[in-house]
Every structure is written in structure tokens, then in C-alpha cells.
Amino acid sequence: MSDSQSSRILxxxxxxxxxxxxxxxxxxxxxxxxxVPADVSLQRIKDFKPTGVILSGGPSSVLxxxxxxxxxxxxxxxxxxxxxxxxxxxxxRKLGGQIESADDREYGRAELEIVEDDPLFDGIARADEQVVxxxxxxxxxxxxxxxxxxxxxGGSPFAAVRSTAGPYWGVQFHPEVVHTANGxxxxxxxxxxxxxxEPSWTMSSFVDDAVESIRQQVGDKRAVxxxxxxxxxxxxxxxxxxxxxxxxxxxxxxxxxxxxxERQEVEALFAEALGVELISVDASERFLKALEGVSEPxxxxxxxxxxxxxxxxxxxxRITEERGDVGFLVQGTLYPDVIExxxxxxxxxxxxTHHNVGxxxxxxKLDLVEPLRELFKDExxxxxxxxxxxxxxxxxxxxxxxxxxxxxxxxxxxxRLEPLREADAIMVxxxxxxxxxxxxxxxxxxxxxxxxxGVMGDDRTYENVVAVRAVTSTxxxxxxxxxxxxxxxxxxxxxxINEVQGIxxxxxxxxxxxxxxxxxx
Numbered sequence: 001m002s003d004s005q006s007s008r009i010l011x012x013x014x015x016x017x018x019x020x021x022x023x024x025x026x027x028x029x030x031x032x033x034x035x036v037p038a039d040v041s042l043q044r045i046k047d048f049k050p051t052g053v054i055l056s057g058g059p060s061s062v063l064x065x066x067x068x069x070x071x072x073x074x075x076x077x078x079x080x081x082x083x084x085x086x087x088x089x090x091x092x093r094k095l096g097g098q099i100e101s102a103d104d105r106e107y108g109r110a111e112l113e114i115v116e117d118d119p120l121f122d123g124i125a126r127a128d129e130q131v132v133x134x135x136x137x138x139x140x141x142x143x144x145x146x147x148x149x150x151x152x153x154g155g156s157p158f159a160a161v162r163s164t165a166g167p168y169w170g171v172q173f174h175p176e177v178v179h180t181a182n183g184x185x186x187x188x189x190x191x192x193x194x195x196x197x198e199p200s201w202t203m204s205s206f207v208d209d210a211v212e213s214i215r216q217q218v219g220d221k222r223a224v225x226x227x228x229x230x231x232x233x234x235x236x237x238x239x240x241x242x243x244x245x246x247x248x249x250x251x252x253x254x255x256x257x258x259x260x261x262e263r264q265e266v267e268a269l270f271a272e273a274l275g276v277e278l279i280s281v282d283a284s285e286r287f288l289k290a291l292e293g294v295s296e297p298x299x300x301x302x303x304x305x306x307x308x309x310x311x312x313x314x315x316x317x318r319i320t321e322e323r324g325d326v327g328f329l330v331q332g333t334l335y336p337d338v339i340e341x342x343x344x345x346x347x348x349x350x351x352x353t354h355h356n357v358g359x360x361x362x363x364x365k366l367d368l369v370e371p372l373r374e375l376f377k378d379e380x381x382x383x384x385x386x387x388x389x390x391x392x393x394x395x396x397x398x399x400x401x402x403x404x405x406x407x408x409x410x411x412x413x414x415x416r417l418e419p420l421r422e423a424d425a426i427m428v429x430x431x432x433x434x435x436x437x438x439x440x441x442x443x444x445x446x447x448x449x450x451x452x453x454g455v456m457g458d459d460r461t462y463e464n465v466v467a468v469r470a471v472t473s474t475x476x477x478x479x480x481x482x483x484x485x486x487x488x489x490x491x492x493x494x495x496x497i498n499e500v501q502g503i504x505x506x507x508x509x510x511x512x513x514x515x516x517x518x519x520x521x
Contacts, residue, residue, distance in 0.1 A: 055087025256284025
């Protein structure tokens with residue numbers, strides 16, 4: 001982020017399920033923010049120069065001696081602090097109040113009553129019914145002397161509080177979730193009215209800052225960009241091309257696990273539509289050879305990530321010999337990739353290693369340029385529009401770098417890839433034909449390592465099963481299964497079974513994220 005972005009909110013993450021939603025809400029109010037582990041050093045916090053700090057919720061109890069904590073210096077920064085749920089309880093305790101373990105835990109819907117006018121509730125009528133979302137086991141027993149109640153609920157007499165000793169606010173409910181009426185307004189009030197942040201985080205300003213930052217980082221060296229055909233790498237390539245022009249060479253590596261006709265579409269977009277130099281490398285045999293006998297998802301991701309870097313290094317070496325030093329590799333890493341690959345929740349576990357974050361080798365010869373690392377997916381598409389990318393490129397469903405390799409449960413083989421590729425193409429064709437493509441965030445087919453009995457032409461079959469999955473989402477941090485009409489699902493199933501040899505059963509995945517992830521591996 002450029003230093004010109006003076007309004008910025010720092011979110012200390014105590015492990016809440018909704019921490020990323022807080023970040024989304026702040027970004028939506030056009031204010032830059034970052035989500036960092038709660039135990040980050042005070043110096044790191046000071047270096048960030050926050051305009052305000054938000055303490056997230058979390059699954060732990062502040063009464064547990066091993067519960068997540070923060071440096072008390074955060075309360076001496078002189079900037080407003082908002083504690084949410086666990087963050088409220090930690091704030092109250094550090095200021096001298098008392099917390100107790102409640103006999104009756106409070107989860108779900110509650111009615112909020114605003115009892116005092118406050119900037120946090122600016123623009124929200126006190127007479128209105130305020131539905132809020134609670135999720136807590138502990139509760140405040142007594143407030144510090146300099147803190148008072150500004151809102152209550154049936155189960156929380158200290159539902160919202162404010163301190164007169166410093167710029168401290170706290171709420172027991174979760175304003176970031178859609179179930180809380182006026183929750184977005186409350187967060188906007190904290191960010192704009194209490195912290196005084198300017199709504200300056202726009203994709204136009206981001207592009208200007210990113211272009212300058214890329215130029216400073218790359219200097220007079222050359223860079224290569226790995227293109228997968230997805231939105232992220234496409235936007236990253238366009239952004240870096242705007243910054244350094246002919247110093248950038250894009251590389252499309254066909255690892256044998258691409259969608260149907262992927263190579264032709266990528267070459268047409270970048271070589272013809274955008275005028276960006278593109279080198280295509282067919283490394284499919286090499287990748288599939290490295291994956292022989294490998295079925296564990298994390299191992300597959302790391303092998304694919306390492307192999308990508310090997311190919312990029314080789315192409316970069318050839319470019320260096322011909323045109324000058326290549327020192328950088330451009331990747332379309334996004335903020336959700338970073339969050340899922342390298343947990344920001346202290347003691348929580350890594351959900352999955354994204355090939356472009358945790359799957360990279362330690363001995364890389366190229367330095368990384370990751371211009372989208374701060375962005376969520378919807379922000380990336382907005383950047384793409386700023387850069388003039390065509391709608392057909394920005395509207396494509398996300399496609400993972402490891403490709404169909406992580407949509408095959410178990411070992412990746414040509415015999416599994418080909419029917420999966422055909423089934424995937426059928427699903428995309430059908431949802432496009434039904435006018436559903438743009439309503440769905442991501443649609444995919446998964447090859448399952450099981451076989452089932454069927455009957456075709458009066459003969460018994462014992463063939464493969466695939467799962468089709470389609471989800472709706474905004475930023476991939478949370479997702480719900482798409483409610484595709486039954487007749488469309490029927491056509492998808494019938495076509496796959498009738499047109500793709502070796503598949504006799506299709507099932508539909510109706511799980512949400514969380515608890516499931518969008519991709520199966």
C-alpha cells in the first residue's frame with residue numbers, strides 16, 4: 001500500500017469466523033484496512049500508522065490464561081478502538097472491568113435497544129427495531145469506572161459500551177454480519193465519523209499507487225508473469241504491463257490440467273486483444289509425470305507449485321540470455337489466498353496451501369511481484385475494469401492454478417483428466433445456455449475416486465462418479481451453494497452421463513463455505 005493512503009484501519013484478529021467480513025465491510029466503506037494476528041508486535045502496529053483499530057471476535061474465553069492477547073500499547077496509540085464480541089471483553093478487562101462465564105450462552109438473533117445517542121449509532125433511529133447477531137459464552141459482569149452503556153439487549157445489559165477515559169468503544173454483537181440490522185452503518189460510523197477516515201480507498205487510486213510501486217520494485221529489470229487464464233493472473237498481468245510495458249513477458253504453462261480450449265482462449269485474449277507478449281509452454285507430460293502416484297492434496301499442490309517455478313525459471317533464463325536480466329515473477333495472489341494459506345489466527349490451522357503462496361520452493365531464483373495481494377476478488381474485477389480488460393475476461397469463473405489436478409480426488413492421471421475436462425465443459429455450456437453463468441460465482445466438476453453400479457442399454461455398468469458444484473459468493477471467503485433449477489441440473493447430468501464415456505452417476509454438492517471449502521482439495 002502506498003503511503004499516500006493516509007486513512008487506514010488495522011484489524012487485530014483473535015480467530016473469529018467473521019474476521020474477514022470485518023475487513024470486507026471496512027473496504028466497502030472505501031477505507032483501506034489490513035487483518036493481522038492479534039499478537040502482532042507493537043512496532044508493526046505503529047509502522048502501519050492506523051487511523052483506528054478494530055479488535056475482532058474469537059472462539060476463546062478471555063478468562064482462559066492461554067487465550068489470545070494483544071500488546072496493551074495498542075490502547076496508548078491515541079486512536080479510536082472498537083472491540084467486537086471477544087474484542088469487547090478483552091478491552092473491558094484491560095481497562096479494569098470484570099468478565100464472567102455466562103450460564104446461558106447467547107447465540108443468534110437478539111433485539112438491541114439504543115439507550116444513549118452516540119456517534120456509533122449516527123443515522124440509526126433509536127425507535128427502530130434493531131436486530132443484532134450474538135455469538136458469545138462469556139459476558140461483561142462489571143464495567144470500568146470510565147465506561148458506560150450505550151445499548152442493551154435482552155441477554156446482554158452491556159451490548160454496546162463507550163469509555164470516557166479514552167476513544168474506546170465495544171459491542172457484544174457482530175455488526176459485520178448481514179443478520180445485524182444497520183451493522184454496516186455502525187462500522188461506517190466508526191470508520192468515518194469516529195476515526196475520521198476519508199473514503200479514499202478506490203480502485204482508481206489503487207491502480208495509480210500500484211503502478212508506481214511496481215516501477216520502483218522492478219526498476220530496469222525484466223519480469224515474467226505466469227498466466228493461468230483466470231481473472232487474478234489476467235488482471236495482475238495487465239496491471240504490471242501498464243507499469244513496465246515491454247519489460248514484461250507473460251508465460252502460459254499448459255500443465256495438462258487445464259479446462260477445455262483454455263490455451264486457445266488465453267492466447268487470443270493476451271496476444272490479440274491486449275497486445276501483451278505471451279510465450280506458451282506445453283509442460284503437460286512433465287507435470288503429470290511428477291504427480292504419478294500422488295494422492296494427498298497438499299502434496300499435489302506443492303508439487304504443482306514447485307514445477308511451475310521450475311518452468312518459469314527456465315523460460316526466464318532464456319529471456320535473460322536474449323534480452324537482459326529477468327529478476328521478477330508476477331503472480332495473481334489475492335488476500336483470501338494469503339489468509340487461507342498462512343493463518344492470521346495465531347493458533348488456528350492452515351486451511352489449504354495455495355500454490356502461489358505456501359506452495360513455492362525456498363530456492364526460487366526470481367523475486368515475487370504480487371500487485372493484488374491486498375485485494376479481495378470483487379476488488380480485483382474492479383481493478384480489471386479500471387485497466388480496460390474486456391468483460392469476457394473479468395466475468396470468467398475462478399479457476400485454481402493447479403487446475404483440474406485438485407478437482408480429481410486421489411491420483412491425477414490422463415484417464416481421469418479427459419472425462420473430467422469434458423464434464424466440466426458440459427456444465428459450463430449448460431449454465432451459460434440457461435443464463436446462469438453470471439449469477440454463479442464458480443461452477444466446477446469433481447472426479448470422485450469411487451465407482452457405482454448403473455445400467456445402460458440393459459447392461460450393468462460399474463463406472464465413475466462425478467460431483468457438480470456451483471456456489472454464489474462475493475469474495476470467496478464465504479459461499480452458499482447455487483440453487484440451480486432442477487431442469488438445468490437434469491440436463492447437466494444427462495449430458496455428462498450420455499456424452500462422457502466412463503461416468504454413470506452425477507451428484508450435486510449442496511454444502512456451504514464454511515464448513516466446506518469451494519474446491520474439494
